[in-house]
Amino acid sequence: MSTRAEAKAAAGDPSPDGGVNSAPMLTSSKGFCSVRHGLALMVHLCNFAISTQQMNLSIAIPAMANGTALPGPHNTSAEEPPPGDLENGNETLMTSKAVAPVYDWSPEIQGILLSSLNYGSFLASIPSGYVAGIVRTRHLVGTALFVFSILSLLTPLAAEAGVALLILLRLVQGIAQVMIQTSQYLIWVKWAPPLERNQLITLSVSGLMLGYLTVLLAGGFLSETLGWPYVFYVFGGIGCACSCLWFPLVYDDPEDHPFISTGEKDYIVGSLAQQDCAPDRSLPIKAMVKSLPLWSILLSQFSENWYFYVMMAYLPTYLNSVLQVDLKGSGFLSALLLAVAFVSVILGGLLADLLLSRKVLTLIVIRRLFTATGVLFPSVLSVLLPWVSFSLGITMAFLVLSFATSSLCQAGSLVNFMDIAPRYTSFLRGLSLVFAQLSGVIAPTVSGFFISQDSEFGWRNIFLLSAAVDISGLVFYLVFSQAEVQDWAKEQTLTRM
Known part of the structure; x- marks a missing residue:
C-alpha cells in the first residue's frame, strides 16, 4: 500500500487555501469506464433497491386493506369453493388462487403501518451515522441491504401473523434503510476525486428517483395481475440480488480493490492526498x-x-x-x-x-x-x-x-x-x-x-x-x-x- 507521504508527493503540496482548484490536474485515462464509476453504479442499484422497497407498502396497501377478496376465515381469499358448488368449483378455485389476502385494517392502522418505517429511520439516523464511522462501510451497507430485502420478502407472512409483527418488521427496515443512507457517503471519501465527486454522488443518488419511478409504474401492475404479495417478492428479490453483487464488487478503499488498475488507483489516491479524511x-x-x-x-x-x-x-x-x-x-x-x-x-x-x-x-x-x-x-x-x-x-x-x-x-x-x-x-x-x-x-x-x-x-x-x-x-x-x-x-x- 502507498503511504500517506507518497500520496502527497504524487499529488503535490497543498496550497495555503486548500482549494480544490489549486491541486495539480490529474487525469485518468479510463473516464466513465472505470472502477469508480462502476462503484457508483453499484451504489445506484443499492439506492434503487431501498427506494422500491420503501414505497412497496404504499403501493400494495390499497389491495391489502380494500381489495375485493372472497369472504373467508382470517380475511383471506385463497379458500376452496363451497362443497356443494360442483359446477363452478374449478373456476372458483382458479380465481381464488390469484386473489391475495385482504385485512380489516382501519385508516388509523394503515397510517401507522405506512409511518413505521420512517419512525425507525428517524430514531436511528444519528446513532447509525456514528456507527458507520466505526464499522467498515462495505460490510455495513451490504448487510443492511440484505436484511432490508429479506424482511421485504417476509412482509406477506408478517401481515398474516398480525399488525404488531408487521409494524416491528417495518421499524427494523427503517433502521436498515438509514444505515444504508448514512454509510454510502463514506465510500466517496476515499473513492471520489474532488473533480468527479459531484457526478459520482449524483449518479449513485439518482437510483432513488429511478426506484420511485419504477415502483409507481410496476407496483400497481404487479398488485393487480399477480397479487399484492408479489410487490414485496419482486422488489425484495431485486434487493437480495443487489446485496449478493455488493460484496464481491465493492471495497472501502481503492488500495484494496482486486480489479482496479494501477493508473486509476494512483489517480484516486493522488487526488485525495491533500484531504484529511481519516475517520x-x-x-x-x-x-x-x-x-x-x-x-x-x-x-x-x-x-x-x-x-x-x-x-x-x-x-x-x-x-x-x-x-x-x-x-x-x-x-x-x-x-x-x-x-x-x-x-x-x-x-x-x-x-x-x-x-x-x-x-x-x-x-x-x-x-x-x-x-x-x-x-x-x-x-x-x-x-x-x-x-x-x-x-x-x-x-x-x-x-x-x-x-x-x-x-x-x-x-x-x-x-x-x-x-x-x-x-x-x-x-x-x-x-x-x-x-x-x-x-x-x-x-x-x-x-x-x-x-x-x-x-x-x-x-x-x-x-x-x-x-x-x-x-x-x-x-x-x-x-x-x-x-x-x-x-x-x-x-x-x-x-x-
Missing part, C-alpha cells in the same frame, strides 16, 4: 453546535426537503382534485416528473464537475449557485401554479421545470457536508437526515390542514408557505455556507466531548 470515533460536539456553515447545511436540508415532501405526498391529489386528471393519469404524470428529476440529478452532477474541472467557478460558488437555482425556480413556479390551473399543459410545464431545477440542489447544499468535514461524513449525513425527516413529518401535516380548512385557497397557501420556507433556508445558506474543511474537522482539533 475519528470522537466527535467535536461543541464545535459542531457553534459551526454556522454546518447549520446552514442542516437548515437547507430542512427547507429544501419541505418542497420535496409536499410534492411527493400531494402531487397526485393536486392533479386529481384541481386539474381533474383521473387517478391513472395522475399516476402516469407523477412518474413522468420523477423521470425528469432522475435525468436532472445526473446532468447536474456532470455540469458541476465540468465547471469545477475547467476552473470556471470555485467549489463554494458552485454549491451556492446550484442551491439558489434549485430553490428559486421551484419556489417561483409553485407560487404561480394556482394562477395557471386552467391549463393542464402549462401546469405540467411548470412542474417539469420545477422538478428539473430542484434536482440541482443535490450538487449544491445537499452534499456540502462532505466539503466541510469529510472525516465526519457519516455522522453529519445522519444528522442531516434528521432535519430532512422532520420536514417530511411537518410539511404534509401542515399541507393537509390547509386543504381541509379551505379547499379553494388551501393549495395557494401550501405553495406560498413552501416557497417561504425554501427561500428562508436559502438566504441562511448563501450567507454562512463554506466549502473548505473546518478547523473542528481537522486532525489537530483539541476540544472534544
Whole structure:
C-alpha cells in the first residue's frame, strides 16, 4: 500500500487555501469506464433497491386493506369453493388462487403501518451515522441491504401473523434503510476525486428517483395481475440480488480493490492526498453546535426537503382534485416528473464537475449557485401554479421545470457536508437526515390542514408557505455556507466531548 507521504508527493503540496482548484490536474485515462464509476453504479442499484422497497407498502396497501377478496376465515381469499358448488368449483378455485389476502385494517392502522418505517429511520439516523464511522462501510451497507430485502420478502407472512409483527418488521427496515443512507457517503471519501465527486454522488443518488419511478409504474401492475404479495417478492428479490453483487464488487478503499488498475488507483489516491479524511470515533460536539456553515447545511436540508415532501405526498391529489386528471393519469404524470428529476440529478452532477474541472467557478460558488437555482425556480413556479390551473399543459410545464431545477440542489447544499468535514461524513449525513425527516413529518401535516380548512385557497397557501420556507433556508445558506474543511474537522482539533 502507498503511504500517506507518497500520496502527497504524487499529488503535490497543498496550497495555503486548500482549494480544490489549486491541486495539480490529474487525469485518468479510463473516464466513465472505470472502477469508480462502476462503484457508483453499484451504489445506484443499492439506492434503487431501498427506494422500491420503501414505497412497496404504499403501493400494495390499497389491495391489502380494500381489495375485493372472497369472504373467508382470517380475511383471506385463497379458500376452496363451497362443497356443494360442483359446477363452478374449478373456476372458483382458479380465481381464488390469484386473489391475495385482504385485512380489516382501519385508516388509523394503515397510517401507522405506512409511518413505521420512517419512525425507525428517524430514531436511528444519528446513532447509525456514528456507527458507520466505526464499522467498515462495505460490510455495513451490504448487510443492511440484505436484511432490508429479506424482511421485504417476509412482509406477506408478517401481515398474516398480525399488525404488531408487521409494524416491528417495518421499524427494523427503517433502521436498515438509514444505515444504508448514512454509510454510502463514506465510500466517496476515499473513492471520489474532488473533480468527479459531484457526478459520482449524483449518479449513485439518482437510483432513488429511478426506484420511485419504477415502483409507481410496476407496483400497481404487479398488485393487480399477480397479487399484492408479489410487490414485496419482486422488489425484495431485486434487493437480495443487489446485496449478493455488493460484496464481491465493492471495497472501502481503492488500495484494496482486486480489479482496479494501477493508473486509476494512483489517480484516486493522488487526488485525495491533500484531504484529511481519516475517520475519528470522537466527535467535536461543541464545535459542531457553534459551526454556522454546518447549520446552514442542516437548515437547507430542512427547507429544501419541505418542497420535496409536499410534492411527493400531494402531487397526485393536486392533479386529481384541481386539474381533474383521473387517478391513472395522475399516476402516469407523477412518474413522468420523477423521470425528469432522475435525468436532472445526473446532468447536474456532470455540469458541476465540468465547471469545477475547467476552473470556471470555485467549489463554494458552485454549491451556492446550484442551491439558489434549485430553490428559486421551484419556489417561483409553485407560487404561480394556482394562477395557471386552467391549463393542464402549462401546469405540467411548470412542474417539469420545477422538478428539473430542484434536482440541482443535490450538487449544491445537499452534499456540502462532505466539503466541510469529510472525516465526519457519516455522522453529519445522519444528522442531516434528521432535519430532512422532520420536514417530511411537518410539511404534509401542515399541507393537509390547509386543504381541509379551505379547499379553494388551501393549495395557494401550501405553495406560498413552501416557497417561504425554501427561500428562508436559502438566504441562511448563501450567507454562512463554506466549502473548505473546518478547523473542528481537522486532525489537530483539541476540544472534544
